[in-house]
Amino acid sequence: MIAQLTKSERQLALIILLVLTICGLAMAIAGRQDPLGVHGAIVMLAGIAGIFGVIYVYYEPEPDEARLALYYDDPTKLAIILAMIWAVIGMFIGDWVAWQLVFPNLTFDAGWSSFGRIRPAHTSAVIFGFGGNGLIGTSLYVLQRTSRARLPDQISPWFVLLGYNLFCLLAATGYLMGVTQSKEYAEPEWYADLLLEIVWVVYFVIYMRTLARRKEPHIYVANWYYMAFILVVAILHTVNNLAMPVSFGHAKSYSAFSGVQDAMTQWWYGHNAVAFFLTSGFLGMMYYYLPVRAGRPIYSYRMSIISFWGITFMYMWVGSHHLHYTALPQWVQTLGMTFSLMLLIPSWGSAGNALLTLNGAWYKVRDDATLRFMMVAAVFYGLTTFEGSFMAIRSVNSLSHYTDWTVGHVHAGALGWVAMITFGSIYASVPWLWKRERMYSPALVEWHFWLAVAGLFTYVFAMWNSGIIQGLMWRTYNSSGTLSYSFIETVIAMKPYYVARAVGGFFFFAGAVIGLYNIVMTIRTAGQPADERAADRPVAQPAGVPALQPGE
Amino acid sequence: MEHEATVWFAKSFGLFYLIAMSVGVVVYAYWPKNKTSFDFAAQSILDPSVEDKPYEAKRWQ
Numbered sequence: 001m002i003a004q005l006t007k008s009e010r011q012l013a014l015i016i017l018l019v020l021t022i023c024g025l026a027m028a029i030a031g032r033q034d035p036l037g038v039h040g041a042i043v044m045l046a047g048i049a050g051i052f053g054v055i056y057v058y059y060e061p062e063p064d065e066a067r068l069a070l071y072y073d074d075p076t077k078l079a080i081i082l083a084m085i086w087a088v089i090g091m092f093i094g095d096w097v098a099w100q101l102v103f104p105n106l107t108f109d110a111g112w113s114s115f116g117r118i119r120p121a122h123t124s125a126v127i128f129g130f131g132g133n134g135l136i137g138t139s140l141y142v143l144q145r146t147s148r149a150r151l152p153d154q155i156s157p158w159f160v161l162l163g164y165n166l167f168c169l170l171a172a173t174g175y176l177m178g179v180t181q182s183k184e185y186a187e188p189e190w191y192a193d194l195l196l197e198i199v200w201v202v203y204f205v206i207y208m209r210t211l212a213r214r215k216e217p218h219i220y221v222a223n224w225y226y227m228a229f230i231l232v233v234a235i236l237h238t239v240n241n242l243a244m245p246v247s248f249g250h251a252k253s254y255s256a257f258s259g260v261q262d263a264m265t266q267w268w269y270g271h272n273a274v275a276f277f278l279t280s281g282f283l284g285m286m287y288y289y290l291p292v293r294a295g296r297p298i299y300s301y302r303m304s305i306i307s308f309w310g311i312t313f314m315y316m317w318v319g320s321h322h323l324h325y326t327a328l329p330q331w332v333q334t335l336g337m338t339f340s341l342m343l344l345i346p347s348w349g350s351a352g353n354a355l356l357t358l359n360g361a362w363y364k365v366r367d368d369a370t371l372r373f374m375m376v377a378a379v380f381y382g383l384t385t386f387e388g389s390f391m392a393i394r395s396v397n398s399l400s401h402y403t404d405w406t407v408g409h410v411h412a413g414a415l416g417w418v419a420m421i422t423f424g425s426i427y428a429s430v431p432w433l434w435k436r437e438r439m440y441s442p443a444l445v446e447w448h449f450w451l452a453v454a455g456l457f458t459y460v461f462a463m464w465n466s467g468i469i470q471g472l473m474w475r476t477y478n479s480s481g482t483l484s485y486s487f488i489e490t491v492i493a494m495k496p497y498y499v500a501r502a503v504g505g506f507f508f509f510a511g512a513v514i515g516l517y518n519i520v521m522t523i524r525t526a527g528q529p530a531d532e533r534a535a536d537r538p539v540a541q542p543a544g545v546p547a548l549q550p551g552e
Numbered sequence: 553m554e555h556e557a558t559v560w561f562a563k564s565f566g567l568f569y570l571i572a573m574s575v576g577v578v579v580y581a582y583w584p585k586n587k588t589s590f591d592f593a594a595q596s597i598l599d600p601s602v603e604d605k606p607y608e609a610k611r612w613q
Contacts, residue, residue, distance in 0.1 A: 070605055146597060148607040215607035218593040288597060297594035302581040305590075309577040313570060331559070432604070 001074045003057045004067065009155045013054050016159065021047030027191065030249035035177040036191065039170055039251070046166055071144040075157035077433050079137025080426055081523075082165060084516040086129025087419075091509035094122040098502035102495060112176040120187045121175045126414065127185065127278065129168045134422040135281040136161055136203070139226040141429060142288045143207060146223055147214030156206050163199035167192055179251045183266050185273050186240050190253040193241040200237065204230045221304045225284035228312050232276040240269035260327045268319035275315035278413065279381075282421050283311075283350055286381075289425040290354055290374045294364060299356035303349050310346025314339050321392035324401065333394065340392030344385060351382030369442070369449040373424030376453060380416025387412065399475070404494065405467025408460050415456045415508055423448065423515060430519050440521035444514050451511035458504025466497035 005013060024047055027040025097119050100106045107113045140157060144150060151157055171188040174180070180187045188196075207227055211219060242256035257265045291298050298304055320328060320336030355378050358365055365375050387409050391400045400406060427445055431438050439445055473493060476484040580586065 068606075069608055144606070145604070148602075150606045216593075216596060218589050218596075220593055220597060291594075292597055295598065297591075297598055301590040301594040302587075305581045306577055309573070313573055329559075331563075 001078070002053055003060045004063050004074060005054075005057075005154055006062050009153070010054055010058055012155050013158070014051060014058075016155075017047050017050040017054065020044075021051065023047075031251070032249065034250055035174060035179045036249065036251040038177065039174065039179075039191065042169065042173065043166065046169075050162070068150060070150070071141075072151045072154060072157065073141065073144075073433050075161050076137040076141045076429070079133045079140070079161055080430065080433070081519070082161075083130050083133035083137060083422070083426070084512070084519055086125050086133060086168065087512045088509070088516055090122055090125030090130055091505070091512050093118050093125060095502060095505040095509050097122050098498065098505045102498045102502055111178070117175050117178065120180065120184075121172050123185065124168065124171045124175070124187065126419075127273075128171065129165075131278065131282075131418055131422065132164060132168070133161075134426065135226075135229065135277075135285070136164060138285050138289070138422075138425050138429065139229075139281065140206075141433075142220075142222050142226065142284065143210050146216065146220035146288070147210055148216055149210055149213040151206060152209040152213060156202050160199055160203045160206065163195060163202075167196045167199065170195070174251070181241070181243065181253065181255070183240065183255070184270055186237070186266070186269055189251045190241070190243055190245045191251070193237065193243075196237060197234075200230065200234045204234060220288070221298070221301065221308060222284040222288040224308050225280050225287060228308070229276050229281035229284065232272060232280070232312075236269045236272050236276070240265055260323075263323055263326065264320065264328060264332070267322040268316075271319040271322060272315060274413070275311065275318075278418050279315075280311060282377075282418050283308075285425045286350070286354055286374065286377065286421050289421075289428050290371075290378070291357055293368070293371045293374065293424070293428050294358055294361040296357055296361055299353050299359070303353050307346040307349035307353065310349065311343070314343045314346065318343060318392065321397065324394045324397045337392050337394055340389050344389045347385030347389075348382055351378050351385065354378035354381070369445040370424050370427040372449055373420050373427065373452075376456075377417050377420035377424060380412055380420065380456075384409065384413040384417055399471040400467065403467040403470040403474075404463045404497070405471065408463025408467055411463065412456075412460045415452070415459060419508075420452065420456075423452065423512075426515075426519070430522055434523050436522055436525070440518050440525050444518040448511040448515045448518070451507045451514070455504045455507030455509075455511065458507065459501050460504075462497040462500035462504060466494045466501075469493060469497075 002010075002013075021044050024040050024042070024044030028037050028044060029040070031037030031040050096106065097115060100115055100118075107115070111117070140151065167188070170192040174188060174192065179189050181189055186193075204227075207223075207230060211223065243253040244256065245251075245253040255262055287298060287304060317339040318336050320332045321340050322336075324333050324337070326333075355375070358371075358375060358378075361371075365371050390396055391405070391409060400409075427439060430436070470490050470493070473485045473490045474483075478484045
């Protein structure tokens with residue numbers, strides 16, 4: 001893959017890697033015994049490994065000009081493999097965390113394996129490792145196809161992909177050492193945040209430069225969703241991570257915000273991370289892969305535009321629903337609640353649009369597990385957004401907040417929507433990218449699908465049950481006006497549900513392992529008939545017969 | 553800015569600019585002339601005649 005770089009790109013890569021190595025060395029020296037020192041060593045080793053990688057092919061012949069007539073898919077290929085590896089790691093840790101809640105001894109008496117450290121390792125590995133790599137990979141794929149233009153250069157996509165994964169690695173290893181900003185989904189400390197900042201700006205620049213070279217007059221809707229994802233995440237990340245490090249030799253930093261402003265900034269970030277990282281980008285995926293796989297244009301392109309701007313306008317304001325009954329002014333809470341309810345319009349616009357696109361292609365959904373992944377994703381997108389709007393209502397929130405219902409809601413979204421659409425998109429793209437006729441084993445795709453669905457339902461139903469029971473037990477008073485249940489009694493009541501959740505999580509994890517195996521085998525099994533892109537697609541519309549369009 | 557002033561600004565200007573943007577988007581989406589390009593865009597990702605390659609203008613022989 002590195003041999004695809006031209007001479008000047010190889011030189012530029014060496015310069016970047018040298019700068020990275022020097023930064024790592026400086027961090028290691030300044031950090032000494034601090035976790036920053038360990039992270040410096042990791043950064044330095046990553047830089048040195050990269051330098052060796054480039055030197056190894058440095059004197060290879062340059063790639064010929066013919067490459068410019070093709071899309072540049074090498075970064076997408078690696079991103080998909082990395083996404084699946086992070087999925088397996090993140091879901092394994094997630095299931096371990098789930099079993100820790102059943103059997104607390106599963107920390108094995110070590111600091112690094114305590115709940116508070118491996119829980120963020122789980123969330124970051126699945127959201128940023130799996131989801132983020134899936135987004136970067138598919139966005140570069142979709143961007144090029146819908147623009148009919150090749151990426152502007154070959155070095156910046158690698159910078160984004162590898163830099164991003166270095167960030168994920170610093171995040172995950174940092175948690176195990178106890179490095180955290182204590183901001184949910186923004187745990188990594190200042191130096192990792194700076195790395196992500198640079199990577200993210202380059203990512204946006206790639207998008208802009210490719211769009212500027214596009215040969216299609218209209219920017220396809222999927223690109224709008226991907227762009228909103230990149231741009232808004234940059235804004236959120238910058239503002240929420242404004243902090244002052246204790247010193248340049250110390251991993252610890254203090255936030256620029258305090259008190260209720262800090263809480264509001266954090267949940268403005270936190271909910272928009274859900275909105276623009278876990279929704280907008282994946283909607284971009286859905287608006288490309290679902291119509292292509294189903295062989296039908298999106299039901300209503302107009303609705304997709306309205307949904308897009310609805311989401312970008314409204315999501316920004318809903319973060320305060322995380323802070324009901326707090327020191328936050330009442331009107332800000334009400335604002336968040338109201339916008340959460342209005343958000344149902346664009347959310348159901350997209351979910352309905354996806355399902356109506358499948359109208360007339362349901363036989364394909366029945367036969368094709370890849371398309372079925374996407375269908376389940378659309379259903380759970382609709383379900384979760386309804387549930388989310390409902391839970392944002394202050395009086396509902398008084399029951400649901402701090403309970404497992406929230407955990408259930410998050411996983412309905414993360415497993416049912418985000419993971420399902422990602423698996424569907426990955427299964428669709430792998431044969432296209434590696435020029436195979438189909439996946440190595442369609443049966444294993446079916447296995448993955450049903451394990452994922454079984455795991456999803458087990459997980460979500462367990463958490464709905466436990467959450468509501470927990471919420472009700474916390475607010476049950478006896479005749480003398482005191483609480484009926486002690487806290488430990490509510491914990492004991494949760495245990496059966498925690499077992500069910502951990503079993504469901506294991507199913508989902510097992511599905512991801514099968515998926516990784518299937519993808520690796522698809523790549524390694526050469527000699528399959530080379531695929532012209534159209535070959536893996538469902539049957540095209542017969543010529544002359546216009547596709548059935550909804551009455552717009 | 554004082555808290556009161558921020559609240560006043562958020563509750564007045566915030567209301568109207570969001571409504572204005574919403575109206576703008578609906579008008580744009582339903583403007584009859586735009587339908588052609590939307591339909592074209594929706595179909596563009598499905599065109600089976602398009603090769604999986606960047607667009608290349610036919611060079612002058």
